[in-house]
Amino acid sequence: MKFKTFAAFVGPSVFMMLLFIAAPLISVFIQSFQITQPVMQQIEVETCTPGFLTQTCTTEVKTVPIIDEVTGKTQTTTAWVGFQSYQNVLQMDKFWEAIGSGQWRDILQIDFWKALRFTLMFTLVTLPLVIGVGLMIALAVNNAAKSLRGPVIFVSLLPFIITPVIGSLSIYWLFVGDGILTATLERWTGQDIAMFAQAWTIELLMYFYRVWHVAPFAFVIFYAGLQTVNMDTLESAIIDGASRFERLRYVIVPHLMPLIIFIALIHLMDCYRVFDEIIGFRSQAHVISLQWLTFDFLTPDDAGNRAISRAAASAMLTMVGIVVLLILPLRRTWRDHKGGAH
Amino acid sequence: MYLKKLALAGAVSLLGTSAFAACSYENTVPLKSLTAGFEAWKAVTDAMAECGNFQAELDQEFRTKQPAAFEANPSLYHIGGVSNGTITPLLNAGTIRPLDDLVAKYGANLQPNQLIKVDGKTMAIAMMVNTQHLMYRSDILADLGIDTPTSWDEVFAAADVIAKAGVVDYPIGATMKSGWNLAQEFVNMYPGFGGTFFNADNTTAVNSEAGMNALATMQKTLAYTDPEVLVSDSTYVQQQFQQGKIAMANLWASRAGAMNDESESSVVGKVAMAGAPVAVEGGAPATTLWWDGIVIAANITDEEADAAFRLAMEGLDEDMVTANNEAAIWLINGYVPGDLAKGAIETATASPSAPPYPSTTQMGLLHTALGNELPAFLTGERDAAATLQAIEEAYTTSAKEAGVL
């Protein structure tokens, strides 16, 4: 294909990605090395606010930004600060201090490392679970009677299609306070159970929710893959006397391997930016994730302040993490590309 | 069933249009407003909408959108809803206009204490106050022979008795959801122990005796609350009250009405309100005072501003208050405080009085720092001294970034 034709085909798509993803990305990259702040002045201000029935007036010195006479906007200065924002996020001094004194657990007091710990664990724990559960459902459905398959596939897909915000809330309600599942568990065990009172139970629920939500996606893709298993190979394996497990191990799984890698790729990316669960399960007090950290920096407080530079730095660090994670599965794609180029 | 009641009220007032005109004039200038989404704002914007040509936006993201939308030229909204916290970015950026001449023209019915003045210029019109107050199960306290607690020590003593009697799941409910809510609890408690938030050079002063006391009191509360208190916001505490699971809570005044809602509550008529407890004897109630009100954008024409202010006055009139008397502690003429408002008024008129929530840039930064660093203390990962240290460090980092240090 000539370059011109190629450009015509991919042009619109590339243009949209450049405009809406690459451009913000570059600006985020630049912002992570800059700090923009308003020029502040201290003035004495008298402020009157209502009590009930009477008014209280106080005079105090306030620090407020200077407003430019010409443009009517606040004056700001922008300074290049190198890796200052990265340092503010990573807090390497505290990190080394904790390592030096042997207090490893202190590292997890620093927000970034705490978030990284959870994000990595969340990604790596749910990955095999999603693939395993997805594969098991696919095999079981493939095994079921033809008339049952339709309804079963339908029910299995529900957790995947349901709006994530609503899915996580529906599970949150089952467990929060005296939610009916907690109440049932309490009756069984005879103990007072509070699922949202300590970190490990919340984490467990988050793992469960993610597997519940994503396993159907893995399932439907594996199920599609199972439809194309080469029956000849399978039958010759049977003739060779391969057991059921051996057939799974040596015929079916290798056949599904590209799909497993595809799922792993998608899952790594989606899990590494885990966010919905933190909000849905209100776990901020106990566990936080990298994207939540970025989101938190970006959320303005009542006074309108947002830590843009630190948000940019933490976003770039998240990016670096994801690229590192993706290198392994992508080497295969590179080999395929080199081998199977048209 | 607030929404329903409101819709009904809206319908009734619409019906009224033909009979005795709910709005005294017809608005011809297209106007838009951006406010928070709670019941009082719905009442006010519904009243404004009766005059026509008005679009109200009640948005839960208004904190993010408002500063940017008012800075656009022309401003995307004419009327804004603010509180003493959220007015700060608008004041700082100069995107709201002084209202003195408009008050002179249309504000004949305003009370003097509704005018929010900054340096002598009226910048906003307050419509209601909000604060925390003590809500308690009067039946339980009466059964156990406990007087209404007026200080936190008394609250804990009462909680001991209630816990021993075993009449409810948890004696105390608290809005300690990590983040904004939890930080607000500290912001309430800390001045109660006589603490000031900032030094003269804008560094924070929370790492102090009063800070330690505030943290100790918060930790003491945990012994009496639901173990899941770090996920409970005010809606959840309100629900626990309604289900009869808790006996006392220092909760927002705007939450009082729901206790007597038959369709939701199983404790109708059993919940009473008192002033917010004090932290130390003879001190101010351990809470902060809030107001909500309207502002008018600077980046619009004078004609639009004129129309917007006139419309706002129509929304903040006596008819609206009479129709929605229970929706808030109104500052507007015609408000008749009911039983449910007793506690809030007691808090607001206490002497020495509780401080208003400070509307400064630094306070916003400190509030965020508190919200992020306090959970580690309450989960037991960090002791009080280290937590105050961490709050100070987090504040210093962000204050440097924001240019206030």
Next chain:
Amino acid sequence: MSKATAQPLSLKIASGTFLAFWCLIAAFPIVWIAVMSVKSPRDAFAASAWDVITGPATRAAGNGLSLLDIVIGLVVLYFAIRWAFTRLPGLVQQYSPSGFIVLGWLVGAAVYGLIFVLIFFGVLPYVSGALNSIAGPLGTPILGLTTEHYVAVWGENQFYRNFMNSMIVTAGVVTVSLTVGTLAGYGLARSGSDLAFWLLIVALVFRALPHSVLVAGYLPWFINSAEILRPILGDLSPTLYGQPWAIIAVLVAINQPFTIWMLRSFFQNIPAELDEAARVDGCSHFQAFRRVIMPVMWPGVITTGLFSFLLGYNDFLVTALLLDAQNQTMVPAIAGYFNRETTTTDQVEAVAAAVSITAPLFLLVMVFQRQIVSGLTAGAVKG
């Protein structure tokens, strides 16, 4: 199935049990919020599961179903479902113009859903109400159930507006995303150049970006776009904030990486000889694409389209921040019930809204279930 592949009973039972267990886990939370949505607030958040199901407070308030109601309801439900599987496909085949069978199914499903709602909630209550009054003990309510929250959500709170906005945004996202994505996917599949490969890798990295970063970056530009574009476009310059088409563009861009990856692998499985033969006959690349590829690409496009649909329909971060109240879609509207000062009633209404928003997804999966599997089988995911 040949004898050699026949399974021992134990394996069959194990696999059947596992499947049943999975279906229970998959459906339970969703069924449960559906149950909550038809109870009074006190019942919906009751601690005992039995109270939530039977709804004593709801029944006490005079809203309930008698045994007779339940029987009639189940019978109507049975026939409705049966009809959907036996007669509906035939009708759709018959009335949809050839080549537009997908559209026919969408219209058919929507009409069917509408008629079902009308009969079940419009006609049935009157019929059973009349029967209850003469049925004696069979006619006394035993199960608390109320539709007041649905009435409140769709009537008083005008949820249909959010529904329309959601439909506009989703339809836009699916159409634009597929148009742009099919072209790019085809181009990438047929080009073996390193540029194509690196484009794909960069797209993958783009997909990994945390959305909150992108979205927060858009806000100031969107709000000030009229001012920024004025020197170029003059008075025509639009304010992007709050515009559904601007949201569509953003969501399409965010969705592009996934779309082009899916479609590329799909096109790779269409033999290149097909379009090469057309090229030999004197077609340009575009003509070959239109005449040869388009007729055979639909299974893959439908599957990819479904993923685009889910993204547009379920999005929260982008729509919550960049749309104003007039153009608000359903998901942020529901989240709004929780974030503002809410009451327990508001929460149950939010649950009712949440169930309502799930219904179209149900219909969609029912209609396209077979296409999803066959589209995936046809190779949209071969690596």
